[in-house]
Amino acid sequence: MAEAATATRVDLARQYLAFQRENKIDDLLTLMADDVVLSLPMLGDFSGKAAVGQQLKSRPMGGRADVQWLEPEEEGDTVNLAATGGRFGALRVVLTFNDANKVSKVN
Numbered sequence: 049m050a051e052a053a054t055a056t057r058v059d060l061a062r063q064y065l066a067f068q069r070e071n072k073i074d075d076l077l078t079l080m081a082d083d084v085v086l087s088l089p090m091l092g093d094f095s096g097k098a099a100v101g102q103q104l105k106s107r108p109m110g111g112r113a114d115v116q117w118l119e120p121e122e123e124g125d126t127v128n129l130a131a132t133g134g135r136f137g138a139l140r141v142v143l144t145f146n147d148a149n150k151v152s153k154v155n
Contacts, residue, residue: 055149056122057122057125057127057143057145057149058120058121058122058127060079060127060143060145060149060151061120061122061127061129061143062120063079064076064079064129064143064151065117065129067079073101073104073105074101076104077097077100077101077104079150079151080097080100080150080151080152081097081146081148081150081151081152082096082097083095083096083097083152084096084097084100084150084151084152084153084154085100085152085153085154086099086100086103086104086153086154087153087154087155088103091103100154114133114134114135115131115132115133115134115139116131116132116133117129117130117131118130118131118132125144125145125146126142126143126144126145127142127143127145128140128141128142129141129142129143141154141155142154142155
């Protein structure tokens with residue numbers, strides 16, 4: 049991965065996807081702010097790195113062969129991640145970054 053000080057938000061989003069695909073939750077958490085909020089449809093919001101980590105560790109992750117992630121798109125302090133395929137069709141994840149380039153919100 050690029051050094052955190054020089055990594056772009058798109059680079060960090062790609063790393064986020066890689067850690068998620070490889071089920072490296074502890075590494076994924078290093079990309080997040082201490083006060084991160086994870087919003088999951090039908091499950092609600094999880095606030096704080098500890099709660100987010102617990103939630104991520106309690107659910108299956110990893111890459112699915114039938115999901116194809118498109119190129120991340122940066123818009124201001126967010127990076128949009130979109131994918132096609134999968135059992136639910138199109139997917140969209142929005143990562144919001146704080147001033148320190150840590151993920152502060154995952155929608």
